[in-house]
Amino acid sequence: MINVSVNGRRRSGEVEPRLLLVHFLRDTLGLTGTHIGCDTTNCGACTVLLDGTPIKSCTFFAVQAEGREVTTVEGLASGGKLHPIQEGFKEEHGLQCGFCTPGMMLVSKALLEENPNPSEEEIRWAISGNICRCTGYQNIVKAVRWAAGRMQEQPAAGAPV
């Protein structure tokens, strides 16, 4: 039996000890926005935030999240309004097939909370644990810059949910 807060909502369930967090999110809770791309922690499609820190949920047991706070892509928008990072990805064409996008946005969120005005190099480093096959990353970098600008203009826009 585990108790986890997911996107601000308390969730509990009976799980096998070996159940991976990504399967708990996708199959038990039906939060399919978190994807699986490689099974070996290389691609980052399964990235979620654990107490605000990005982790790769395909190599993390659900039971390890006991008592902690998980944020998935479904928790980014609030009150029917997109998070500035989501807006940035749309404005700058930072996504194509959309498969890496949830993970990319979550690592970007963690970056901007720590470093509100990152350089291109800092952004590239921060997202380098996540693979995108479509965009060539250039527009993802721009999207994060766009979000940083928006969050500095309107600090409330990026406030934690």
Added chain:
Amino acid sequence: MAVEQKESSWLGRSIKRKEDDRFLQGRGNYVDDVKLPDMLHMAILRSPFAHARIRSIETSEAKAAPGVVAVVTGADLVAHKLAWMPTLSGDTQAVLATDKVRMQGQEVACVIAETPYQAHDALGLIEVDYDPLPAVTSPQQALEEGAPLIRDDKEGKTDNRVYHWEAGDQAATDRAFAEADRVVSLSTFYPRCHPAPLECCGCVADVNPASGKVTIYMTSQAPHVHRTVFALVTGLSEQNIQIISPDIGGGFGNKVPVYPGYVVATAASLLIGRPVKWIEDRTGNLISTGFARDFHMDGELALREDGKMLGLRVRMLSDQGYAYADAQPSKFKAGLFHIVTGSYDIPAAHVVTDGAYTNKAPGGVAYRCSFRVTEASYFVERLVQKAATELGMDPAELRRGNFIQPEQFPYASATGFVYDSGDYERALDLALEKIGYRELREEQERLRQSGDENGKLLGIGLASFTEVVGAGPSRQFDILGIKMFDSAELRVHPTGKAILKIGVQTQGQGHETTFAQIVANELGIPAQDVVVQHGDTDNTPYGLGTYASRSTPTAGAATAVASRKVREKAKLIAAHLLEADPQDLEWEADHFAVRGTPGKSVSIQDIAFAAYTNHPEGMEAGLEAVNYYDPPNMTYPFGTYVVAVEVDRRTGKWKVRRLVAVDDCGVRINPMIVEGQIMGGLTEGLAMAQMELIAFDEDGNCIGSNFMDYLIPTAWETPSFELYDTVTPSPHHPIGCKGVGESATVGSPAAFVNAVMDALSPYGITNIDMPVTSDKVWEALRSRGSSK
């Protein structure tokens, strides 16, 4: 079809993508997101050997494991005549192995269980007794006398040759070489790599035992073709099969072939009467599905002393894996490889191609490539670079002096292509200007003269590629006999909103936006009012799918034509509403107006409403049209890429300093989306040039079977790109477009490698095969005594 050259607010406009909102909120619907009541899960047992006879398969323990509903082997499929299936190139491929395994990772058995964990657990309980055989791991080895016979299942087959095919004029080419002052040769290998879309392949097969309806959610770039293949393979009636390709997490050609997992999951659902989901893992994807390249090429260029190209000879040997499963629909055995004369006016050419079976995965051609144009472009652009070095000419000037000239289009190439349009020098000039080519050459010269033994080496590489995309004219292209048209069905609703159903399908290319813009351009219905439906065979007209940069050239053309048909009918309704003669009406952006009578007009929205409420007597109600577009020719996008690299001579590490890309894909519908395609393609081009490799050891073990071994560039390794464009419309496409999705993967690998070779040229190094890794560069420099 004449190009309509007119101003429109919808072409050339970078509107934001309509599909983004669902992806941004985790509300996409990829195959693995599909969950049906009572659904079972399938896992695949794969061969650890590249070549082995199967003595026996013992499944009783697996069958008794918790949650297991069925274990399927090749023997079970034989009973249903499903052990083998046809490939898209007319060969056969095993669904589950019966006699032998012919590659590592080949599908041997499947477990179907209540949960995915239970299915995977039971795989370990299946015992397969293999008798290993010698593995064939290269096409050269495959064609040697006495090589182990791989396809002994095929009656009368006594060797490993798949095909021998030639193009061009051998005698004319021999004459050209006899007259040449100089002959420059290049022998190179374009290694096996893999498209590796971030989403692996998979399906959910749902056979309703009561109705007989078969619904398959599938990672498919070509759902209609796959429906037909399923009907042919399984004997199911085609009208009962619905293939739904929902959101697809990248394709790049990897999701064109039919894979065994799809077939077994469907058969299992049919026999068990419950939905069956199969989701491939990454290793399964990398070792068993559609790879790319694996082409050995060597050839010669005949030149006059002044650099004029006279003739080209190329021999190519292709490693096909254990089945000829190229996802390529041309009538030519080696796809479009014979476009190897590229952007150059080479009067004579001869191409000899051979394909061989090996103990590797089948399914070549994938990875953002229009049927082998990638290999062709790489070869000629590398050969031209080598020629420039040997002749002591500037590579830009050698290219310029041999380009097909604008007035030569339509241009018939020596190997049988008819190029539609081009202005190669304009693209070259723009690229050189933007990168500051002369200054770069001066800097390079200064560095070379400085004598600094530890300094960085500067290299400048060019590629002036020509692509051939948009398959294709039905006289040259078909899949299982089905001609390669594509389709669009447009229905305008009473309120003036519309639905467009297309035969192609998107894996991230933005069809939902781009195709809506085509309708908006033709009819003035705003793009946001046009929903684009794709990827569902019950709800779209028949089409051949999205790959080889064909969507805009084919279905995009069909969309424009269907829209014009709607406009023709709208004109008659407008005449009725305006009480005017149709001949007196003029179309203006989004309404018909009576010529010479200001203010007398009717909008497309009002016409749409009238089509259902007040249409002329004798006319059918409604406002819709269908078009199946058979393109008269391929489209030939082109461009020039210039790359500046810095090589660290102490470590062999090379880094892109700048890349300028000039692309000409004709008219651009949504420049933002086009540039997105180009940046993605440049990154994949860099990936092939620098790191991606599916290698095999001598026993046929695949090295590169996960993302720890198969390296893909991250944001950290990827540079920024500088993009520019020229616009030379296609003369035969209704809105002047050419395909673009693959231009950058076709054009850029040679530019990167040319740049590194340019940096190394003072050391006499002229070729390093891809991936050009630091250790290869370091080794090459060291062997010439120039690295510390």
